[in-house]
Amino acid sequence: MTWRRTLRGLACFLLSFCVAACGSEPGTGPKMQIGNQGTKAKTTQRKSPSGEQPSQPVKAASQPSKPVAQQNPEPAKPKFDPSRVTKSNYDKIDLNMSVEEVCEILGPPSSEKALDPDSRELQWQTGVKTITATFRGGRLKIIDSRNLDSK
Numbered sequence: 001m002t003w004r005r006t007l008r009g010l011a012c013f014l015l016s017f018c019v020a021a022c023g024s025e026p027g028t029g030p031k032m033q034i035g036n037q038g039t040k041a042k043t044t045q046r047k048s049p050s051g052e053q054p055s056q057p058v059k060a061a062s063q064p065s066k067p068v069a070q071q072n073p074e075p076a077k078p079k080f081d082p083s084r085v086t087k088s089n090y091d092k093i094d095l096n097m098s099v100e101e102v103c104e105i106l107g108p109p110s111s112e113k114a115l116d117p118d119s120r121e122l123q124w125q126t127g128v129k130t131i132t133a134t135f136r137g138g139r140l141k142i143i144d145s146r147n148l149d150s151k
Contacts, residue, residue, distance in 0.1 A: 082126030087148040
């Protein structure tokens with residue numbers, strides 16, 4: 001018989017939860033009936049606590065459908081170009097250049113990571129050839145290369 005008490009306690013809990021969520025006493029809110037597919041809800045009239053019929057049918061709460069905002073697609077980001085990782089392009093780069101100036105020479109980086117809020121590291125890598133640039137405050141502070149002479 002303890003399972004019946006447990007079941008009864010669960011039912012009481014669910015009922016009190018529904019009352020708290022709907023903000024109404026049982027028998028005063030909308031009655032929802034699930035259709036065959038389990039997706040449609042029908043509304044029915046319920047009597048008010050005084051026993052009177054409401055003047056209009058009570059509708060089930062539903063989310064109004066919102067039109068999807070037309071978004072302008074962002075322009076496609078340029079892709080990493082491995083042919084730009086060369087010794088001649090590396091030699092064109094000077095300290096204190098901005099991120100934009102370096103990316104103008106080397107193109108977009110193959111990887112990027114933030115080192116702290118004010119500095120980040122960009123890397124251009126293809127095979128064994130690598131150029132690594134560290135920017136602090138938007139300006140180039142450290143640049144390093146590996147294996148640019150290899151083919």
